[in-house]
Amino acid sequence: MTTKEKPKVKILPFLKPYTKLLFFLITLTILANGLSLFIPRLIGNVIDQYQKSPGADLTPNFVTLGLITLGIVVFTISQIVLIAYASEKVARDLRLNLSKKIASQSNGYVSRVGASDLLTNLTSDVDSVKVLVSQGIVNIFSAGITLIGSVYLLLSINLKLGLIALAILPLIGIAFRIIFSQIGQYFRAIQENLGRINKVINESVVGAMLVRVLNSQKDEQQKFEKVNLVSRDLGYKIINLFSALIPVINLVSNIAIVIILWFGGQQVIEKNLTLGEFSAFISYYGLLITPFFIIGFISNLITRSLISLGRVNAVLDAPVEQINNQGIDLVTKKISGKLEFKAINMEIKGKKILDNISFTISPKTRNAIVGPTAAGKSQIFSLITSLTSPTSGEILVDDTEISTFDKNSLFSQLGLVFQDSIIFNSTLRENIQFSEQISDSDLQKAIDTANLDDLIKSLPNGLESQISERGSNLSGGQKQRLMLARALALNPKILLLDDFTARVDINTEKKILQDLTKNYPDLTLISITQKIEPIEGYDQILLLMQGELLASGTHKELMQSSLEYQQIWESQQSAE
Amino acid sequence: MSYNLNNLPKISKKPLAQLQDSLNTFSDYLPGEKLKLTVAVIAVLVNSGATIVTPYLISLGIDNFISKGDLNGLTSIILILSALYLAAVVAGYLQARIMGLVSQRTLYRLRNHLFAKIQSLPISFFNQNKSGDLISRLNSDTEKINDFLSQSFLRFIATFASIVGIGIFIFFINWQMALVTLFPTILIFISTRLISPWVQRVNKEKLEAAGQLSAEVQESLTNFKAIIAFNRQEYFKQKFVEVNEINYQKSVLAEVASGVFNPLYNFVGNIAQVMVLGFGIYLISKGQLTVGLLIGFVSYTQKFYEPLRILGTIWGTLQSATAAWVRVREILGLESNLKILKS
Numbered sequence: 032m033t034t035k036e037k038p039k040v041k042i043l044p045f046l047k048p049y050t051k052l053l054f055f056l057i058t059l060t061i062l063a064n065g066l067s068l069f070i071p072r073l074i075g076n077v078i079d080q081y082q083k084s085p086g087a088d089l090t091p092n093f094v095t096l097g098l099i100t101l102g103i104v105v106f107t108i109s110q111i112v113l114i115a116y117a118s119e120k121v122a123r124d125l126r127l128n129l130s131k132k133i134a135s136q137s138n139g140y141v142s143r144v145g146a147s148d149l150l151t152n153l154t155s156d157v158d159s160v161k162v163l164v165s166q167g168i169v170n171i172f173s174a175g176i177t178l179i180g181s182v183y184l185l186l187s188i189n190l191k192l193g194l195i196a197l198a199i200l201p202l203i204g205i206a207f208r209i210i211f212s213q214i215g216q217y218f219r220a221i222q223e224n225l226g227r228i229n230k231v232i233n234e235s236v237v238g239a240m241l242v243r244v245l246n247s248q249k250d251e252q253q254k255f256e257k258v259n260l261v262s263r264d265l266g267y268k269i270i271n272l273f274s275a276l277i278p279v280i281n282l283v284s285n286i287a288i289v290i291i292l293w294f295g296g297q298q299v300i301e302k303n304l305t306l307g308e309f310s311a312f313i314s315y316y317g318l319l320i321t322p323f324f325i326i327g328f329i330s331n332l333i334t335r336s337l338i339s340l341g342r343v344n345a346v347l348d349a350p351v352e353q354i355n356n357q358g359i360d361l362v363t364k365k366i367s368g369k370l371e372f373k374a375i376n377m378e379i380k381g382k383k384i385l386d387n388i389s390f391t392i393s394p395k396t397r398n399a400i401v402g403p404t405a406a407g408k409s410q411i412f413s414l415i416t417s418l419t420s421p422t423s424g425e426i427l428v429d430d431t432e433i434s435t436f437d438k439n440s441l442f443s444q445l446g447l448v449f450q451d452s453i454i455f456n457s458t459l460r461e462n463i464q465f466s467e468q469i470s471d472s473d474l475q476k477a478i479d480t481a482n483l484d485d486l487i488k489s490l491p492n493g494l495e496s497q498i499s500e501r502g503s504n505l506s507g508g509q510k511q512r513l514m515l516a517r518a519l520a521l522n523p524k525i526l527l528l529d530d531f532t533a534r535v536d537i538n539t540e541k542k543i544l545q546d547l548t549k550n551y552p553d554l555t556l557i558s559i560t561q562k563i564e565p566i567e568g569y570d571q572i573l574l575l576m577q578g579e580l581l582a583s584g585t586h587k588e589l590m591q592s593s594l595e596y597q598q599i600w601e602s603q604q605s606a607e
Numbered sequence: 608m609s610y611n612l613n614n615l616p617k618i619s620k621k622p623l624a625q626l627q628d629s630l631n632t633f634s635d636y637l638p639g640e641k642l643k644l645t646v647a648v649i650a651v652l653v654n655s656g657a658t659i660v661t662p663y664l665i666s667l668g669i670d671n672f673i674s675k676g677d678l679n680g681l682t683s684i685i686l687i688l689s690a691l692y693l694a695a696v697v698a699g700y701l702q703a704r705i706m707g708l709v710s711q712r713t714l715y716r717l718r719n720h721l722f723a724k725i726q727s728l729p730i731s732f733f734n735q736n737k738s739g740d741l742i743s744r745l746n747s748d749t750e751k752i753n754d755f756l757s758q759s760f761l762r763f764i765a766t767f768a769s770i771v772g773i774g775i776f777i778f779f780i781n782w783q784m785a786l787v788t789l790f791p792t793i794l795i796f797i798s799t800r801l802i803s804p805w806v807q808r809v810n811k812e813k814l815e816a817a818g819q820l821s822a823e824v825q826e827s828l829t830n831f832k833a834i835i836a837f838n839r840q841e842y843f844k845q846k847f848v849e850v851n852e853i854n855y856q857k858s859v860l861a862e863v864a865s866g867v868f869n870p871l872y873n874f875v876g877n878i879a880q881v882m883v884l885g886f887g888i889y890l891i892s893k894g895q896l897t898v899g900l901l902i903g904f905v906s907y908t909q910k911f912y913e914p915l916r917i918l919g920t921i922w923g924t925l926q927s928a929t930a931a932w933v934r935v936r937e938i939l940g941l942e943s944n945l946k947i948l949k950s
Contacts, residue, residue: 070877074884074905078898081888093885100877107870115862123855130824130847134840138832146828150739153824154817155747165862225746232745235725237829239733248726255722263715270707278700285692288661292668293685299669300676306669310902313665314909321913416836442838453833456737456826465837517837 042163045340048124052117053164057172059113063106064173066099068180068318072188073099075311082306110169118165125157128347135351138418144346147233151226152346159339162332170329174322181319188308188315192295196287196316203323206279210272211330217272218334221265227258269331276327284320291316361437366429366444368394368524368555370415375424377410377578384410385421386578392571394524397548397556399566401599402575408559409450411575412529415557416447446523450530452510459487460494463516474520480546481516482539483509508535515543519551526551528558532565540565563600572596610732612740612937629929632936636713636720643705648764650702655768657695658910659776664688666780666903674899703761710756717935718749724939732941738829739822744938747817748931755928759921766914766921773911777904781896784904787886788911791879795915798871799922806864810930813861816854818934823850861927868922876912883908 046053077092133141133149141149186193235242235251242251291312298304304312370392377385385407392398400408413419414426417433426433428441443466455462463483464474478484486509490496498504505513511531518526526547532540544565547554558566566572567586574582574589574596582593589596637644664684672680725732725745733741777785827834827843834843883904890896 067873067877070880074880077884077888078901081891082898085892089885089888093881096881096884100874100881103877104870104874107873108867111866111870112863114866115859119855119858119862122858123851126820126851127848130844130851133828134834134844138835141828141831146825146831147742149828150742150821150824154743154821155750158747225750229742229746232722232742235722236733236738236741236745237825240730242726243730252719252723252726256719259715259718259722263711266711266714267708270704270711274700274704274707277703278696281699282692282696285689285696288665289685289689289692292665292688293681296668296673296681297678299673300678306674306898306902309669309673310905313902313906317906317909416832418832418835438835439838442836445836447836449833449836453830455830456822465839465842467842521837 042337042340045344046121046164049117049121049164052113052120053168056110056113056117056169059106059110060169060172061176063103063110064176065180066103066106068177068184069099070096071311071314071318072184074314075305075307075309077307078310079305079307114165114169118161121164122157122161125160125343126153129153129157129343132347132349136349137351140349144349145230147230148226149346150233151229152343155225156339156343159336160343163336163340166329167333167336170325174325174329177318178322181315185312185315185319188312189295189298189304192291192298192304192312195294196291196312199283199286199290200319202283203280206276207323207327210276214269214272214331215334217265217268218331219338221262221269222335222338224258224261224265228255228262231255231258273327280320280323280327284316287316288313361440362431362435363437363440364429364431366441366524368392368553369427369429370525370555370557371425371427371430372411372414373425373427375414375421375426377407377414377419378422384578385414388424388575388578388580390573390580390583392555392557394555395553396570397558397566397568398571398573399558399560399569400573400575401560401563401566401596403561403599405577406575407578408575409529412527412559415525415527416445417441443521444524446518446521446526448511448514448518448526448528448531452507452514454498454505454510454513456498458492458495458497459490459513462498462513463494463520465517466521469520473522476550477516477519480519480543480550481512482543482546483512483516486512508539511535512539512543522551523554525555525557528556528560530559530561532558532560532562537565563596563603574599610728610941611735612744612934612941629932633932636717637709640709640712643709647702647705647709650698650705651764651768653698654695654702654765655772657691657698658769659772660691661688662903662906662910663776663780664691665906666897666899668899669902670897670899702765706761706764710753710760714749714753714756717752721745721749721935721938724941728941737818737822737826739825740818741938742825743818743821744934747821748814748934751924751931752928752935755921755924759924759928762917763921763925766917770911770914770918773907777907777911780903781890781900783890784883784887784896784900787882788879788904788908791875791882792915794875794878795872799868802864802867803926806867806926807930809857809860809864810927811933813854813857814927814930814934816850816857820850820854823847865924865926869916872912872916872918876908876916879912880905880908 073092073096077089077096080087080089080092129152182193182197185196231251231254235255242248295304295309295312299306299309372388372390375385375388376383388407388411400411402408410419414421415433417426417436417438420434428436433441460474463477478487486505487493487496512535515528515531535543547556556569558569560566563572563586570585571583572586572589573580574593576595581595582589584592590600664687668681668684671677672684722745725741774789777788823846827846834840884901887896887901887904891898891901
């Protein structure tokens with residue numbers, strides 16, 4: 032985010048689709064405000080006419096005044112409705128575009144930009160852009176027409192007096208220039224800091240469990256108070272500038288009234304000005320000052336809106352990081368389940384995470400990747416899911432480079448069970464049946480295999496029961512099994528389990544693995560784990576340590592060939 | 608123990624009672640500001656006082672000096688006026704500055720307090736509420752309160768003071784004209800009474816819809832890798848379209864509701880001016896009013912109804928700030944539940 036320099040945001044292309052709507056809105060604004068300008072003049076006329084001939088019939092004047100009053104109310108109410116409609120439409124469309132854009136992005140993009148920032152973009156930034164339409168445009172035009180109209184009327188009533196009264200107006204302009212040249216930076220800084228505040232809030236709410244486990248509420252509070260303090264101090268600076276601006280405007284308008292009284296009074300005495308005109312003059316000068324207050328009030332809203340628009344545009348203009356749109360023909364074939372790593376290296380920030388890893392996984396076999404924590408197991412997992420890409424080397428799925436696959440096609444054949452449970456605030460069914468193509472029999476098979484039947488029967492509404500976002504009404508094992516059922520429901524060719532055994536008890540796990548072989552005979556299984564016992568019967572075990580592939584083979588083979596494997600196995604035996 | 612914010616007993620009070628309640632509970636966040644607030648209130652009164660007296664001084668100038676061609680008299684009136692204006696400018700500065708700083712401090716305290724409260728709540732609180740909804744209460748609701756405090760609160764007090772001041776002062780000039788000037792406020796009173804409950808309901812629904820939207824986005828974005836891995840993009844888009852559409856519909860209504868006071872008050876103000884003019888001329892023809900005073904009353908009508916109109920605009924932000932404050936208080940109120948449990 033480059034917020035240091037003044038962001039250049041193009042407003043016009045963004046408003047282009049709404050040209051007609053805005054044109055209509057501006058017309059209404061001009062009509063409503065233009066009509067209002069007639070009132071002081073008409074009142075002045077009535078006073079003058081009465082003074083000239085006290086007996087005269089003033090009915091026509093009052094009829095005109097009444098009609099204008101009615102016209103104004105009709106126009107202004109239509110204006111309000113139109114503003115609401117137009118601004119909310121802009122906001123809705125903008126949100127829709129943002130959501131579409133985000134949905135087309137990769138996981139890497141979302142985790143890099145951060146969920147909390149994107150949330151801010153979708154909510155408060157869009158709200159702030161909306162203000163540009165609902166308040167900015169309308170007020171600029173109503174202030175403009177009032178300003179031009181009253182200046183014209185002041186001059187047309189009495190040129191000399193008008194010029195004198197208007198002569199001091201530039202003072203307001205100068206004050207505005209001085210103050211607004213400084214205030215913009217503070218508004219930008221406040222908006223930036225809002226992002227930081229949101230981040231702290233987000234972390235503390237989403238990570239509430241962690242905060243309580245680590246007992247770090249105090250730290251969170253301190254973090255929050257720090258960013259909150261920055262906002263307050265920036266607020267102080269803005270207030271200081273603004274409170275200097277208001278007296279300047281007041282002073283100028285007061286001086287003008289004194290001038291009008293002094294010179295205008297003399298003109299009336301000299302019979303160059305009627306009392307009605309004099310009264311209209313004072314009214315118009317009052318009208319003339321209001322736009323300045325409005326502009327002052329609106330300009331900070333507009334500054335904020337433009338910053339938000341810039342941030343929203345940054346999301347909308349971000350390049351889509353999938354190769355999908357680069358014109359290469361993407362592979363959409365059915366896979367058999369063969370997977371090959373060829374000399375894969377991976378570095379993160381100069382640190383080697385995976386060192387020259389090569390292995391082949393044959394279709395319909397059961398494979399395990401074992402190793403202690405930080406061995407690089409999870410990196411292999413995310414490489415297979417293609418959520419990340421390697422620094423060098425090739426990953427082949429059915430002899431085809433993984434990056435040339437159409438992601439949708441690939442993901443529909445991969446069953447992923449993440450280590451962290453991802454549960455949506457929805458029904459149990461919607462949490463398992465993630466895609467609409469999944470048939471009821473596939474769903475049932477997945478539920479049976481994942482051993483979820485007992486859970487579903489125990490819930491009052493069965494499959495349709497609501498479960499909460501964090502799945503708090505489910506145990507750790509139940510959540511894991513739900514994730515498994517979700518992956519299986521896709522009828523995948525390859526099933527990837529990341530530390531699945533950690534939270535499922537050994538008996539359930541054995542049963543699940545048996546059912547898996549029985550119900551999904553064509554499945555290629557890759558299980559990433561620390562525990563050896565459950566995988567002793569697998570076709571291939573890969574031993575990973577500190578980013579290196581130390582050994583591979585069956586349990587029997589490894590027990591003979593690999594000292595490290597033996598050690599791990601023994602340590603786990605004694606632990607039990 | 609239920610911590611579900613959406614299942615709390617709904618406080619269904621009349622809007623004004625709710626406003627008063629909000630003000631009472633909110634004043635807890637103003638400790639140590641009493642002296643500053645007093646100075647600010649005095650400044651507001653001085654400023655409003657000047658606004659109130661000037662049209663009358665101008666009327667006197669017209670009737671006694673301009674009409675009679677008395678330049679010396681005019682000069683003396685202008686000198687008094689200038690002194691008054693100078694005082695008003697100083698008072699205006701003090702008022703803007705003090706109130707602005709107080710409101711920033713208050714918001715700072717409120718946010719810290721709210722955050723601390725959330726930190727003190729047990730994990731079941733987070734399990735029973737959607738993260739997105741909580742986040743929206745913590746940031747956008749406090750932001751709405753901030754918008755009101757930093758931009759509208761000051762104008763609210765100042766306009767309120769001049770409305771009341773003018774309303775009283777004009778009775779001393781001419782009670783019949785004052786009655787005619789103020790009579791149309793009945794229209795404002797009635798229409799506000801009729802519309803306000805609707806405005807509040809619509810605003811609350813809008814905030815709820817926004818909370819839902821934020822919750823939906825929050826959930827999907829934090830679990831984005833699952834969305835990618837299970838090709839759920841379409842589902843996400845479709846779900847978003849639903850919440851976005853509901854939010855849109857509620858927002859249009861809320862926007863109309865907040866905006867409708869403005870033209871209404873403007874209309875009543877214009878009616879009042881026409882009435883004042885007609886009745887004023889009638890009184891002049893009977894010799895019970897001078898032209899200067901009529902001009903003064905036209906000006907008073909403007910100065911009375913224009914702030915009312917501003918008040919109407921502010922009323923909208925006030926309503927959404929009140930609704931936001933209710934949602935924030937729902938969290939703050941949970942703390943007492945926990946305390947009872949502990950003791």
